[in-house]
Amino acid sequence: MNKVLSLHDAVERHVPDGVGLLAVGGMHLHNNPMALVREVVRQRRRIRRLLTSPCGAFNADLLIAGGLVEEIATSYVGFEHLGLAPAFRRSVEDGSLRVLECDEAYITHGLNAGAGGLPFAPLPAGLEVSDVWKANPESFRLVEDPFTGAQVLAGAPLRPEVALVHAAEADAAGNAVLAGAHFVDRVMAMAARTVVLQVERVVPTEAISRHPVGTTIPGFLVHAVVEVPGGCHPTASHGHYRVDEDHLRRYMAMAGGAEGPLAYVEQYVRGSSEAGYLEAQRALAAAGALR
């Protein structure tokens, strides 16, 4: 089955306005499916709840900057060594964005629970001394361990309605190869009801089946494949290109200015097609390389 769609059609068909739980893959400033994220911003799909990997970055901040996110379940949104994520920070501080406080263990095990149909994810002893679960009674409960009688922490299963995930390559059926680190992208894809894959390139099935155990997401979990070479920009795409820190610093500077992050969104995302955006970035990179 050919699941290859244009960027526009993939988002229009598979990301409904008011999506209940949208998960975005990648971790820190690596393998963020930014072309899909930008298209969600262009099509102004509102998101009731956004879920990140254990470390969200530009993927989450741009959706927040676009004014689309009502609440976010996350254990981290930031730009790591570059600094805080400006839209996330501003929106939480002014009270316009609600955070469902999570930690890495819950996001990972909660997605596993979602993938496996487990009623909840019991969490290791000791995590209950942190304030995380107290701040998020919707996702966490203290329950009795039926075997020992001890009080243990349990997390609700995470079942994204839609997951946007980047992979280096996939065939038209959606069998995907993640080059470099997997982060929790495989688990996210397994837990989601609908998976939209963004890839650097679509390859023939023969190329995938030469190394079947290297396939990290099987096509039967995937609903759409979108080929966007360079589409993780300005984040890195493992095996292909590195983080564009200059661009991210420009975003951070614009977002910190009087007009806030929306100025960036209007100029770079809503004011430009994806092809136009990527072409402009390539031209900038080429000019930089000549300097």
Place this chain on the structure above:
Amino acid sequence: MSRAGGRTDGGPSTGPAIGELMAVELARRLRDDDVAVMGTASALPQIACRLAKETHAPDLWFVAGGTCGVNPRLAPAVPSCCDEDLLRADTAVPLSDVVLLEGRGDVFTVFFSGGLQIDAHGNCNLVSVGDRTRPSLRGPGTVGLPFLARVGRVLIYTMAHNPRTFVERVDFLGGPGFLDGPASWAAAGLSGGGPAAVVTPLCTLGFDRETLRMRLETVHPGVTVQQVVEATGFELAVPEVVPETPPPTDDQIAILRSIDSGGLLRGR
């Protein structure tokens, strides 16, 4: 959240950069039989682990959480824990497996931590300053810090030694240290050993065995005890004699600079 930069924050103005001295201080606290794990913005502890492996602890294992490269080569070290360069390593483990094993509690013996706030009992906070729902500063989030409760030794590092960071009590407890002190620590019955040391640009701190509060161990060359006391927002235990932190050897500096060939610790 602290970046392993070369800001001196009152540290020595000549000789090794303060980041290099901090890497050596962390390395000194690693053992040959340790399995260490670290996460976000962890160039400094990665370099410390590699330095320890190439000096006194050749059998140390370390996992650069994010990519989860095991014993990454570095040379050069990179600022992001998710950089694919960290897969130039002995092997790699999927992150979900590392999270699973962090829960097991007897695999990782050292966990590196830091925070927007670090308190007198070594609790860390990366979530928020002020009321969490309407914070005066929203931090990025707690990532894997709740696992500190289950790990053998916690090594805390920060590039910001000031009264805003070093507070009496964290506003949000994300990374458990000795909680509210001896009574609450004993009551919690945690499997982890708690924080072992705190390394800052000014000094190295330990914990008083009785009170489980932070205690000054050594001041870095050129730093006075008074400077440390003034930069700390809680009452710090100060022993009568506070030695100077031993400087790195020429050998350690040479190895450090081959690992950190890009100069992250020298602020490049």
